[in-house]
Amino acid sequence: MSVPLTLLGLLERQPSHGYDLKRDYDTYFGRGKSLPFGQVYSTLARLTRDGKVVMDELAPGDGPDRKRYVITEAGATEVDAWLAEPVQAEPHLQTVLFAKVVLSLMLDRGAKSYLDAQRHAHLQRMRELTEIKRSGELVDGLLADHGLFHLEADLRWIDLTAARLEQLRAQVRR
Amino acid sequence: MSAALRASGVELSFGATPALRGADLTIATGEIVAVMGPSGSGKSTLLHCLAGILVPDAGQILVDGQRIDTLSETRRSELRRDRFGFVFQFGQLVPELTAAENVALPLLLGGVRRKPALQQAREWFDRLGLEGLHGRRSGELSGGQAQRVALARALVGGPQVLFADEPTGALDSITGEQVMELLVSLARDRGTTVVLVTHEARVAAYADREVIVRDGRVTSFDTQEAAA
Amino acid sequence: MIRLGLRMAVAGGRAAVARLAIIGAAVAIGVGLVLAALAGTTAVQRQNAHYGWLNSAHAEAATGPSAADPAWWAFREDYFRGRSIARIDVAVTGPHAPVPPGLSALPGPGEYAVSPALAELLRTTPPDQLSERFPGRRTAVLGRDALASPDLLIAVVGRTPADVAGLRDATQLTRFVSVSPEHCLRCYVGTGINGMALILAVVVAALLFPLLIFIGVATRLSAARREQRLAAMRLVGATPRQVATLATIESMIAATAGTLLGFGLFLLLRPVLAHVPFTGLRFFLDDLELTWPAALLMLFGVPIGAALSARLALRRVRMSPLGVMRRVTPKPPRAWRLLPLIAGLAELTWFVGRKPYTTNGQTAAYLSGILVVMIGVVVAGPWVTMTGSRLLARLARRPAGVIAGRRLADDPRAGFRSISGLALALFVGSVATGVITSYVAERGDSAATPIIHNLMTVTSWSGHGQQPLDQASVPPSLTAVPGVRAVVLIRDNPQIDKNDPNSWPGLISCADLTRIPGSGHCSPGAAAAQVFPNLVPPYGGSVRGGSDPQWPPAPEVPLDRQAVIGVAVDTDGSPAALETSRTLLENAFPQVDGAASEGDIRDDSTRLLRQMQRLADIVIIASLVIAGCSLAVSITGGLNERKRPFAVLRLAGLRLSDLRGVVLLESAVPLLAVSAVAVAAGFVSAALFLKSQLGYELRPPGAGYYAVTGTGLLVSLALIASTMPLLRRLTGPASVRND
């Protein structure tokens, strides 16, 4: 799960305070494991250093909550690339896939085409594993099968999500 | 251009229900293509059009560069008999005939004499691990056996294209895998083009590539790879 | 292909074989029936042709070379114990007389020739009852050429020319008539052939219709399964033609086997058929033959017909590789389906009071009318079924009624089909029963008095242009015959008024009249009465009173001075007394028509009537049985076909008792609704026919009709009920699985 890219994505919706970012992150992606404030600010600091985010001094005064973070051109480009690119097909991808779908919907990017691309990537990997299974040793085959079942589970999830995309969009874009 | 099958702008409605609305698909000779997509999206209908079972309302179907949607019913039947093979989910064997006769059916319909046709059919039983089952009726076979008999029947005439619609739909995953394994290895050995409709990723993974049918239209990937 | 078709037809397991067997059996019965009818028609014609020479008095129809010496010829009808005898008195005038069929020469004076059946009677009957009617000795037996039936009684009696010339209707002839009576206008000896062929046709149609329906029902058995199989064949590339060929072969197998079986059945039953006295007399076995064209037509026509109909049926469903193209819910039947029924009844109504003059015209009018009504019942059936089912759906409270009503209303044709045979059987039965009961009530023995059988009379009255009888010739031995109770004379009425329907040609003293029980009575105060010469009031006359009519008083004339026009002998009704007195009377008065009782004369028509009644009973029962078979077959077939939906309904919580209700109602509603229409149409047709053709009113049918109809309906309902155990088994949860 890529916290920096997720935060960047959330920032692309609108400039936000650190506190807002943490709350949104917890709402959509935290699921029982909230992001510590320390990690939020350290990540934001790193992103600022890399020029993907700038601080926007809005109101006079001090304290962390007076600062709003704004995404830069470089940051937006990175989010764009990340969202379009299918994840390397391997087991235990659920959180990343999910983050990408939700963010795509929030940002009005092509969630559907992303899912298609992801499906294609998964199938590509499954083809490779199937080929190993068909031609390789039994042990390789069994390992391949394990991978296949996991990928298949992901794919099922992809299909399901694709079918529920409209409902999900309505939820995340309230 | 070695397109074994090509559909362009195919449209078909059942009464007021549009099943295909401008489907385009090109399949190269020897290619194994999985057709996926949500239920009711038109996968089976597309396959039926490609195989000359249904005639599209608009668009063209080409087999080896020849249009088949303009052929007569009889000519299309002969085309199916001589150049296509079919494996469907179930209900495709003729229950009145023995397994061997079922396999020999396309040959018999094509005018091959009974003896050589049955002889040829028998050979397939050994190849598919169906030894000793040629005398059984379809009701006396297990699902996997029946499906293998259907596969033998689809391949006995040496078809150029094999059409499979959910061939493992009624089977458990191990049996399904065996059938797919057989289907794919036989098709690869013979350079047979395969159109495989399935909603199972593990079945689709046996194909060279997949296309997605959604709302009566086809989405392809890697067209550049396929053309290469 | 053909071999494949054969394999598939017989390899379909028990159900398929049973189906083929049912179709084959039905075809066999149908073919046997039609063959019997065809052979029967041939036999009627050949039999009739053999009557030809008996009509030789009508020389204009004679053909062939003339003989040099003419012969005298006088034909008359005689009777013996209720059978009629054709008696011909002949006299040769020279050595070169014409030679009739079946004889080497005409018998000379003092000789006579008889048919074998009569010879047998002569052998076994005391001479004073029969053989004394023929003077001389028997010199020959008539050969086969002269005989229309083995039972025919013929006597050719040789006399002198002077004797024969004095007989009524005596003629001279030089050659014999050899054409069939049907081609000779005035030839009256023979069978009313048009009528016979027509009755035969009606009988066959009445049985063939239910059979055809039965075959149709059986053909539809497991249609879904066969359609699925043909679709599977189409998928692997069978062309439409190949599929058609397969279906054709399949139906030809059953049809061919059935046809061959039907021929066997016919050959087996031919001797029995010959014994059925359809025309009143048995057939010769060699007359009951199939003509070659007819046999070939049936042998090849039936299988080819079956093949053609299979093709037609297939063309309608248009078999696609994905199964039968989605069937649209059939349009509900419209009210126009009542039109043929109404048209048929209208035709029959139109002919009331407009009876056609010729027999052919009448048969054409009435039969076509009844046939149209019959077709009308079949056409209207689905509409009636639909109306009944809508009513059911509206009135039903329980789920069974609602489901059954909806299903029936959805496809009333299918609901009607299974009971259509029964509807036809009931229609035919009602028409036949209605006509025959009424006819019998008007004409039959109900008005019988003892004199119809007991009173033997000879009459000869001037009204018929004949000489009166010589009173001195009345044989005195008559009164001595055992069983003879009285001999009375009937005298000429000189003041007969032809314009007065209550004036009769004969006179009898009241004293004589009272000696004969059942002959009626005089008007009060009269000494003598006007009577019909044989003392039986004719049909439709003005003399009423049933078995004791009151005759009008005689005019004031001296009775014993009037000429004798009739001799009436009252007997105890025993055959010996009747035949002995007949023999005495005929020998005493050879110039007049033979002695006869009213019963002898009426017998011809009553015998025919009785036969028709029996025939109608057979037809009704047979068609009921056939219809019952179709019902049973279609119900079990229908259950088998629908076992999956029914099983699913059961799984979904419909109770078995409700399911039973559905099945029961689905058959019972059309059965009862259409039966009511069919019976009503039948009786209305019968009433219209009777009114128009005979001027009779329809009489309510007897208990036998209610028994047969009621039993038929009960058996049908029982048949439906008998499928109930099957229902439990068929719709068990196992049926939900795919097979």
Ligand SMILES: Nc1ncnc2c1ncn2[C@@H]1O[C@H](COP(=O)(O)OP(=O)(O)OP(=O)(O)O)[C@@H](O)[C@H]1O
């Ligand atoms: N015979 C028919 N009559 C009417 N509509 C039909 C018929 N066959 C299919 N359809 C409709 O056409 C559309 C496409 O059907 P099709 O069978 O091609 O779907 P599919 O993609 O194969 O679905 P599945 O994965 O469930 O098999 C569906 O909406 C279906 O309801």
Ligand SMILES: [Mg+2]
């Ligand atoms: Mg499908």
